[in-house]
Amino acid sequence: MGLTCTNCGNERSFLAKTLQTHVVQSGGKELELTEQSRPAVFELLCDECETDIDFGALESDLRRELILLLGAH
C-alpha cells in the first residue's frame, strides 16, 4: 500500500517538506558552516489539493521508506 490522499484520492504525487538545521559560525573572515543536521520530515501534503497528510499515522514501512528517500531521520 502506498500513499493516498484521504481528501481527493490522489495516489501519485505528494509534497514532502523537510526541516533542516545548520549551525553558522561567524567571527572569522567568512561565515562558516560547522554543523548540519539531517533533515526531519516537517510536512507531507497532497500535490493535488494540498491536504495535510498525517505522517505519524502512516504505516511504519511507508514512513521508513519515505524517510530514507528524503535522507531524513
Ligand SMILES: [Zn+2]
Ligand atoms: Zn488530495
